[in-house]
Amino acid sequence: MVLPALMILFANDFSQSLLINKEYTERFWCLNVYKKNDSSNYRTILKDCRTDKTEWLFASDGSIRLSNGKCLEVKGVSEIGGPSLRARSCDGSSAQQFIVEGDRDMLTITQNNLYLTSVHHPKEGEGTQMSSLYVAKRDRVLYWKCY
Numbered sequence: 001m002v003l004p005a006l007m008i009l010f011a012n013d014f015s016q017s018l019l020i021n022k023e024y025t026e027r028f029w030c031l032n033v034y035k036k037n038d039s040s041n042y043r044t045i046l047k048d049c050r051t052d053k054t055e056w057l058f059a060s061d062g063s064i065r066l067s068n069g070k071c072l073e074v075k076g077v078s079e080i081g082g083p084s085l086r087a088r089s090c091d092g093s094s095a096q097q098f099i100v101e102g103d104r105d106m107l108t109i110t111q112n113n114l115y116l117t118s119v120h121h122p123k124e125g126e127g128t129q130m131s132s133l134y135v136a137k138r139d140r141v142l143y144w145k146c147y
Contacts (some may be wrong), residue, residue: 029122030054030147033066033087042070042087045119049147062089062097064109074111074130082115083130096119104146105144117141 016101030049033042047054057065063076071090074083090096099110109116114130117140136142 003117010011018109028103028147029118029124031056031116031128032071034125040088041049042066044085044087045070045128046122046124046128048124053147058100061092063092064096065090072098074114084132085116091094102143107144107146108142115142116144 018043028049029046030053032045032047032052032054034041034045055067057067065088066072069090070087073086073088073093074097075086075088075095076084077101095111096117099109101108111130113132115133115136116128117131117136118128119126119140131140133142
């Protein structure tokens with residue numbers, strides 16, 4: 001399934017059992033990539049969807065791919081403690097396998113019981129990381145939607 005972009009989903013319906021984020025205005029932060037200098041790897045960051053969107057493909061092998069053939073991959077530890085993400089050449093490794101659940105309006109993206117998240121009240125250019133469900137529900141953003 002090709003998706004135009006993955007946007008953080010904020011909700012103001014606090015009756016839900018899984019709170020998304022305590023925001024009252026819609027934000028337009030999309031999962032994007034940034035290539036640092038001459039590196040072959042891309043770092044994942046948040047960018048304004050209205051001006052800078054990255055298209056993603058959810059492939060049948062569990063990978064999440066860019067149009068240039070790179071795959072989303074979990075690596076190392078981010079500056080806020082959880083494993084961070086990057087896009088690099090697809091190799092079929094378990095670091096590039098994800099489970100995407102939900103529909104176009106409310107998705108979760110997981111790997112090894114960790115959720116693709118962003119910090120609470122994110123800003124443009126901030127990175128993304130993988131967090132436990134508890135941390136994602138309490139402090140971070142848990143859901144994404146197609147934009």
